[in-house]
Amino acid sequence: MSESQSDFLPFHCSWFEDDEINEVVDTLKSGWLTTGPKTRRFEEDFREYTGCGYAVAVSSCTAALHLAFATQPFERGDEVITSPMTFPATVNPVLHLGMKPVFVDIESGTLNLDPEKIEEKITPRTRFLLPVHFAGHACDLDRLQDIADRHQLTIIEDGAHAMGAGYRGKKIGGHGHPVAFSFYANKNITTGEGGMLTLPDAEMEEEARVLRLQGISKDAWKRYSKEGFAHYELQTPGYKYNMADLNAALGIHQLKKAERFQEIRVRYAEMYSKAFAGMDAVETPEVRHYADPAWHIYVLALNLDALSISRDEFLNAMQDRGIGMAVHYRALHLQPYFKNHHDYSLDDLPLASSYSDRIVSLPLYPRMSEADVQRVINTVCTVLKQHRR
Template sequence: MDELNIPYCLPEIGEEEIAEVVDTLRSGWLTMGPKTIAFEEQIAAYTGAKYAVAVNSCTAALHLSLLAYGIGRGDEVITSPYTFASTGNVIVHSGARPVFADIQRDTFNIDPEKINEAITPKTKAIIPVHFAGQPCDMKEIQEIADDHNLVVIEDAAHAIGAEYRGKKIGSLSDATCFSFYATKNMTTGEGGAVTTDDQKIADKMRILRLHGISKDAWKRYSAQGSWYYEIEECGWKYNMTDIQAALGIHQLRKLDGFVATRRKYAEMYSAALRDLEGVVTPVEKEGRKHVYHLYPVLVNEMNRGDFIREMAEMGIGCSVHFIPLHQHPAYQKLFECMKGDCPNATWLYEHEVSLPLYPKMSLMDLESVISCINRVMYD
């Protein structure tokens, strides 16, 4: 086998994005301006939501959503432990307490039955995390929320383009938060967005994303704007820039194509690996459109660390998603979490490996990854 160099992930950036960024640089609108506004309109239209608010990260999107819905000190927010740091951290920064409900072993997604068990009189919101790009059990989660008058804020960092029962993620709940980080299914380099059907919530997030002032840069410095502004609330510097939006406008146009390639490659991985002893491939639940931001497999017959090391020695980049939040020192110290909490999350973490999967991969790259897995497992 020739020497390989297949990284875990690479973004797909074309000439259209480059030209749009150059146009932005020449326009003079480097911060939030007309292209950010256009990008927001396109995100709303794509997801089927009434409003979209573009921000500088999914972390900012989650934080603003909690604040806009009044989640704060003394409240509890139920979420998955099987997620990146931002999901739990924003709950802490809002003043609330994160409560972790264990996940399903087949999907890595939060288990609605565990949500029900975790509800207390202090519970105010649920943050389901669509792990790897597969939608959670949103019908069951929304029914629980309706029964207990809870807000549902989806962490869809992995799930732009995904569908649940024929509807796009982004149009199902109170608010949905997306990531456009460099490794995601579409990218603005850094960036994110919130979708919602509630105009008051959208307006509040627009105020909070830019220091809490009454007018953004477009409203102050465009030909139709005015220099005068007032600070309505003490907000944050969470806005997206037109440079980022310039990338996003074209990435969004290409997203369905990106997703089609990811799904094709995922099917090829599954066909080649599902009968391989010691490897468990991901499932796609009925009524869902999985967008495969990740292709997570479970390695059961050998040490996970050895598997990743041997793949790296052959030139294949793999990763692990995620170290469950309840296992991190900060959450153990602040909230008395124990490593034995959430046993499904703990078990899956000990066996999970994310294989390379991105549109820039070639079919030969994919076949090389499969060949290397067979060598690691059987040689």
């Protein structure tokens, strides 16, 4: 029997209060909607929050990744080592720039790129390492840096899940590489759509700012300010990737709540892990000693040998009982594009191939109550019990 719509716990729901609403109204009343003073303030606040060198606000994390690569030297055909356990956005900019994503298998427990397996995939064309901090659990950046140094590779971090995450006591963004963050609607803080590119040096920042807005030297805010008329100059063909003040208005106030939201996520993730610990039908996520996870998502792996249903049947059973579910992710090398254009076999990436068919994401967001979390736990336990082999 299906739950009525009002009993349905959505997989995600954003949380805005009067401060976000007032800031958006203030932006509308100001008459300045696009990139301007609020975007600048959000960048500055974000820089302070993460401890990064420089922060450039953009229209999405995908845009931030594209800019991060575009500001680096590379040649078409160069190879980028990354994880197959990610959203297509991680590799789409790589493909658009004419480079080749090379997938390395993930490690169990964190589902992050396995550093042990990287070196066997390095060729003379390898130019970048592109780790994804899956679910907001940091990759082992020191080990990746060691590999990058020995093979002259550049690291660009996909931090879409990792705003607020820590690695060895420092927030992601502060480890000396370009990092792309997402503020998409379901992320730990949101601007509706949006992203941030953090950078370690001023030269990269300057280049990213120019590329962010059509490759021109002055943004609209500066051109129309009281400092006198200033013509723009086209420096290089750029992109239309700037963040609007309307979006930054949300980000400024969401960022102030980042720590509060984070505490709630950690508490709920601990409730899940405690409830499912020791069950042979599921595997819970592991936390490594070097990581303070941002818990963007809570991913449970089903042990299908212990169950009489498939992952998709499990998802349907949960949704029929009123719990919104998701899958992060069906591995990229198994998607039609990569099957048709690249020759990956299941055996090349055995862990990613296996997890791809048996992971589920449970609802995890600050607007849920503890009672909601308990309801998810009870429902998981009921479905598992009903379908034990």
